[in-house]
Amino acid sequence: MTHWAFVTGGGGDIGGAICHALARDGLGIACVDLSQERAEEVCAGIRQxxxxxxxxxxxxxxxxxxxxxxxxxxxLGDIRVLVNTAGKANGRSIFTTDYATWRADIAVNLDSAFLCIQALRDHLIEQQGNVVNIASVNGVGVYGFPSYSAAKAGLVHLTKSLAVELGPRGLRVNAVAPGSVMTRAWNARLEKNPGLFEDLTALCPLPRLSTPADIADAVAFLASDKARMITGTILAVDGGLSTGVPMVGRTVAQLPKGG
Ligand SMILES: NC(=O)c1ccc[n+]([C@@H]2O[C@H](COP(=O)([O-])OP(=O)(O)OC[C@H]3O[C@@H](n4cnc5c(N)ncnc54)[C@H](O)[C@@H]3O)[C@@H](O)[C@H]2O)c1
Known part of the structure; x- marks a missing residue:
């Protein structure tokens, strides 16, 4: 009997990669997205x-x-895994964040996860399943986008709160916190600065940015039985960005280039 994963934002770049990864692990995929077309496209690929x-x-x-x-x-059947991927960053700075923008960021990045967790909570407990929330480095440090970051910080804390509250009932709750991931969410900014990914790579310890598959592999691990003793973890998949910026240490120590 197939067990299912409920993946929100499943039609997006990261969500689509998560759907494919969980499908490869044998789960049926309920691919939930604002866009029927994008969700259909991901599902067609999985069925193929x-x-x-x-x-x-x-x-x-x-x-x-x-x-x-x-x-x-x-x-469709029993649901073992909930992945809350739906998200979007709207307010770039506090100067461009009016109340409507604030509300939109909190709604899509935090309210959505709360609503899906509440709707599936009792069934997931019955299934002894698990939840993986897609947070962000913005939820643990400061990287711009204040309202998006506040929402992701809320998602980080919701993850930890629920891990503690629901752990005794056998339900695991974890989060993945990506750094910069090469997805279409960057398209508008890439149009303004085609060298943006190179500029960002220069700030990260590992010398490349993440792909959606990098995030999906971490989600598949946390969702699997291999992570059976892991709950309340915020797993950074960011090439080391949230740990430190190499340029800072080099500047403080006044190291020569390449030294
Ligand atoms: N791309 C990055 O650099 C990056 C970094 C850190 C975290 N993230 C997080 O990863 C997640 C996916 O981002 P992505 O880059 O793949 O973006 P994306 O735009 O490709 O995917 C987001 C998907 O969510 C869907 N969605 C948006 N609002 C929705 C709603 N209200 N209901 C249902 N579906 C909705 C969109 O239709 C889209 O398919 C987001 O939560 C984002 O905050 C992305």
Whole structure:
């Protein structure tokens, strides 16, 4: 009998890679996205590779839509894994963040995870399943985008709170905190600065940026039985960015280039 994963933002670049990775691990995929077209595209790829996947179009910031979509997913079978990937960064700085922008960032990055967790909570406990939230380095340090960062910091704390509260019932709750991941979410900024990825790479300890597959592999690990004793973890998948910036140490120590 197939067990299913409920993946929000599953039509996106990181969400799509997560859907494929979990499908390769034998889970059926309920691919939930605002865009039916994007979700269908991901599901078609999974089915082509021999997996099971169903596209469900929904706005996961809407409580009624979440209830209806969870009910539809439950008709597919038992759900073992919830991955909250839906997210977006709107307010670039405090000067461009009005209340509507603030609300939009909190809704898509934090409310959505709360709503999906609440809707699936009892079933996931019954299944002894687990939750993986896609947070961000912005949720643990300061990298711009204040309202997005506040929402991701909230998601980090929600992850830890639920790990402690639901652990005694056998439900694991973890998060992955990506650094900069090469996805279409960067397209507008890349148009302004085609060298943006090179500029960012120069700030990271590892000499490349992440791909969606790098994030998906970490999610698949946390969602699997290999992580059976791991809960409440915020796993940074950021090439070391949240640990330190090489340039800072080199500047402080006044090391010569290449030394
Ligand atoms: N790309 C990065 O550098 C990066 C870094 C850190 C964290 N993240 C996080 O990873 C996640 C995925 O980002 P991505 O870069 O793949 O972006 P993306 O835009 O490719 O994917 C996001 C997906 O979420 C969907 N979505 C947005 N709002 C929704 C809603 N209300 N209901 C349902 N679906 C909705 C979109 O339609 C889209 O398919 C986000 O939570 C993002 O904050 C991304």
């Amino acid at each position: 590779a021999g997996g099971q996947a169903v596209a469900l179009a929904a706005d996961v910031t809407d409580p009624d839509a979440v209830s209806a979509t969870v009910a539809a997913a439950r008709r």
